[in-house]
Amino acid sequence: MYMNENSLKKTLSKLNIGGLRYFNSIGSTNDEALAWAAEGAPDLSIVLADEQTQGRGRLDRKWFTPKDSGLAFSLILRPTAALRPHLSRTVGLAALSMAESCSMLGLAPRIKWPNDILVNGKKTAGILIETVWSGNDIDSLVIGMGINVYKSSVPPVEVLQFPATSLEDEIGKEPPAREEILFGILNAFIDWRKRMASDELIKAWEEMLAFRGEQVQIHAGDESPITGELMGLESDGSLRLRGSHDNSVIVRFGDVSLRPGA
Ligand code: ADP
Numbered sequence: 001m002y003m004n005e006n007s008l009k010k011t012l013s014k015l016n017i018g019g020l021r022y023f024n025s026i027g028s029t030n031d032e033a034l035a036w037a038a039e040g041a042p043d044l045s046i047v048l049a050d051e052q053t054q055g056r057g058r059l060d061r062k063w064f065t066p067k068d069s070g071l072a073f074s075l076i077l078r079p080t081a082a083l084r085p086h087l088s089r090t091v092g093l094a095a096l097s098m099a100e101s102c103s104m105l106g107l108a109p110r111i112k113w114p115n116d117i118l119v120n121g122k123k124t125a126g127i128l129i130e131t132v133w134s135g136n137d138i139d140s141l142v143i144g145m146g147i148n149v150y151k152s153s154v155p156p157v158e159v160l161q162f163p164a165t166s167l168e169d170e171i172g173k174e175p176p177a178r179e180e181i182l183f184g185i186l187n188a189f190i191d192w193r194k195r196m197a198s199d200e201l202i203k204a205w206e207e208m209l210a211f212r213g214e215q216v217q218i219h220a221g222d223e224s225p226i227t228g229e230l231m232g233l234e235s236d237g238s239l240r241l242r243g244s245h246d247n248s249v250i251v252r253f254g255d256v257s258l259r260p261g262a
Contacts, residue, residue, distance in 0.1 A: 002050040002067065003178060011179040015186050018042030018076065025067065027054035030130055030144040033074035037132045037140040041076045044190070048073040048182070055146065056128060058115070062159075063126060063146050069153035070146060070166070071178050075189070077141045086196050087138065088236045088253065091115055092205040093192050094127045094143050099208045101184035107170055110210035112162075113230075113239050114253055117147075118210050122165035124148050145185070149178055161257075199235070206233045215262040216241070218251050226251065227262055 002024040012020060019042055026032060026049040033047040051067035065072040075094075079087055095111045102109035102119060110118045117125035128144040148154055148166035155164060167175040175181065195201050206212075209230065217225040218241070228241030228249050239251040239258075 003048075007177070008048070008179050008182075011183050012046070012186075015183070015190065016044065017186065018045035020045070021047045023047075023049040025049060025051040025053060028052055028056050028144075029072055029074040030056060030128060030142050033076050033142040033144070034130060034132060037076045037142055041140070043076070043078040045076040046073055046186075047076075052146075056144070057126060058128060063128070063144075064153070064155040064159070065146060066152055068150070070149045071182055071185075072144075072146045073182065074142050074144045075186075077143065079138060079141065083193075083196055084138070087141065088238075089196060089201060089205075090141055090143065091127055091129055091253065092201065092233075092237050093189065093196060094129070094145060096192055096201070096205050096208060097185050097188035098125050098127070098145060098147065100188045101181060102167070104184055105167060105171055105175065105181075107167070109208065111205065111208045112210045113233075113258055114237070114256075116162075119165060119167075119170045121210075122163040122170075123160075124165055124167060124170070147181065147185075149175055149181060162259075202233055202235055202237070205237070209233070211258070211260055214260060217259045217261055218256050219259065220254065220256045225259075 005022050029047040029049050052065035052072050055063035055065045057063045091114050098117050099109040107119050112118050115127040116123050125147040130142045132139040150168045211230045216230045217227050219225045228243045231240045241249040243249045
């Protein structure tokens with residue numbers, strides 16, 4: 001059974017979203033959203049699919065979204081002049097919104113900086129942000145979010161680089177309808193975006209970070225990993241580690257992967 005488009009529309013009508021494109025099955029919601037954004041989609045437009053056949057992670061990695069199993073959607077953002085200086089915080093805004101909606105379900109989520117949500121140390125949701133450029137300016141951002149709702153959304157263990165789980169596994173019973181979970185995420189997102197420029201956002205994001213006070217490794221491409229104790233965030237959302245000589249090491253976004261360990 002695919003998602004119920006009518007109940008989806010009804011639920012979303014309670015929020016101030018731009019527009020909705022729903023698909024039973026699609027290649028990638030981000031691809032559709034990038035094309036729609038380039039055609040002038042209004043702010044907070046959403047592309048949502050029950051199934052993705054070519055869902056993407058960062059680099060060339062795949063994001064698994066079998067039908068009737070999870071939430072996969074892309075949100076289009078048109079930044080206002082006031083928000084432009086703070087766009088590096090967008091991934092935190094998205095992660096915090098997803099984490100808060102997991103907290104509402106009685107779970108204790110953590111954000112694996114920069115783009116994943118862990119529940120009990122296992123990956124439950126991920127974020128992929130892509131940009132539509134207009135010359136040297138950002139025209140719009142597309143925030144892809146994937147959440148494992150039912151057990152069937154968890155990929156086979158052979159394809160995983162990091163353990164994965166679903167809300168159903170962690171709650172231990174039937175999770176709320178996917179429309180309701182989506183509503184919770186979007187509601188939190190719209191609310192936090194109003195405070196995107198505030199220290200409050202950085203603080204709330206920092207408090208949700210996984211591995212705080214622990215030794216971690218940061219892998220970037222083939223370079224040897226950076227190691228240190230995970231301290232917190234800089235005001236632009238960069239990660240701050242404490243190196244072995246008590247020195248601060250700042251890790252900026254990019255295709256970096258965080259792992260526990262020394
Ligand atoms: P990471 O943030 O861990 O470096 P990405 O953000 O690029 O990884 O996400 C892609 C990776 O996530 C894939 O290579 C795969 O190992 C894993 N993955 C794919 N689909 C899912 C899913 N539905 N749930 C959890 N993990 C997934």
